[in-house]
Amino acid sequence: MGRSPCCVGEANLKKGPWTTEEDGKLTEYIEKHGEGRWSHLPKHAGLNRCGKSCRLRWINYLRPNIIRGKFTEEEEKLIIQLHSVVGNKWSTIAARLPGRTDNEIKNYWNTHVRKKLLSMGIDPVTHRPTTNLSSLATVPNPLLAANLGKALQLTRLKLLHRLLQLFSNSGRSPAPTMDASNLIASLDPQMVDQINVASPSVTTFMDHSSTPSLISCSPANSPAEPPLKPGPMMSPPVEPCCGINLGDLDCDLSWKDILE
DNA sequence: AACAGTCCCAACCGCGAATTG
DNA sequence: TCAATTCGCGGTTGGGACTGT
Numbered sequence A: 001m002g003r004s005p006c007c008v009g010e011a012n013l014k015k016g017p018w019t020t021e022e023d024g025k026l027t028e029y030i031e032k033h034g035e036g037r038w039s040h041l042p043k044h045a046g047l048n049r050c051g052k053s054c055r056l057r058w059i060n061y062l063r064p065n066i067i068r069g070k071f072t073e074e075e076e077k078l079i080i081q082l083h084s085v086v087g088n089k090w091s092t093i094a095a096r097l098p099g100r101t102d103n104e105i106k107n108y109w110n111t112h113v114r115k116k117l118l119s120m121g122i123d124p125v126t127h128r129p130t131t132n133l134s135s136l137a138t139v140p141n142p143l144l145a146a147n148l149g150k151a152l153q154l155t156r157l158k159l160l161h162r163l164l165q166l167f168s169n170s171g172r173s174p175a176p177t178m179d180a181s182n183l184i185a186s187l188d189p190q191m192v193d194q195i196n197v198a199s200p201s202v203t204t205f206m207d208h209s210s211t212p213s214l215i216s217c218s219p220a221n222s223p224a225e226p227p228l229k230p231g232p233m234m235s236p237p238v239e240p241c242c243g244i245n246l247g248d249l250d251c252d253l254s255w256k257d258i259l260e
Numbered sequence B: 001a002a003c004a005g006t007c008c009c010a011a012c013c014g015c016g017a018a019t020t021g
Numbered sequence C: 001t002c003a004a005t006t007c008g009c010g011g012t013t014g015g016g017a018c019t020g021t
Helices: A020-033 A041-045 A051-062 A073-086 A090-095 A102-119 A133-137 A142-170 A180-186 A189-198 A200-207 A246-252 A255-259
Strands: none
Touching: A020 A041, A020 A051, A041 A051, A051 A102, A073 A090, A073 A102, A090 A102
């Protein structure tokens, strides 16, 4: 059903950063009465704030046992691993990182991990090697950007070559993937000529207009804790396409494999 | 020192789910 | 059963801190 915006009609409610006095009032009230009934809390605690704002302040900042400061390597690894399973379910991820809040993890992801993965050529959404040049272009490192040109051309070529090998091995005509035609279009024409010598069917990609999605593999390892429900970012069970099990195909196409 | 650009994070917003009456 | 209310979540933003020129 949803609801109207929080605290609509409540005039003059304070917004913005909390003062130490407000923090004190909120902490004192919750220590006395416990969490919950957030909509009534501000009135009873003597705060001129929206209940929602109080809840957020408590959960993300005032609650005891909150760990503040830099994330450890172990935490970062765990976040990446969990994200690959559940996607942007920050609260689910936070539940497995004691002392960390969903907001903190979300911020950390958006400011650090995302960029780190992109700079490694990994799509932070799918956790797969990215072939999307626009996402690579967002990598802030100018050195990386400067070196991208030739390296990317080579990488695209290898990726295409590998795809073609897989398709030809299957005995089927190549069904273009989401980015295959874009890859071709972005290639240096001379390079396309070169791969045409080795794999004349490359340019047949260009004639296709349909664009099936690339497939993600299920994560190889999941936490030992109760099984996590994959989030919406995870691909549905892999369906055979053109008689090929694309799941297997995609698993075979690891980034390392492509580059080597 | 001054300014511009970028980074980072606390807090806000709006939505759907869950609960209540 | 259903509308109203409350809660919790994920996306987004504002502005202070930091860095480079």
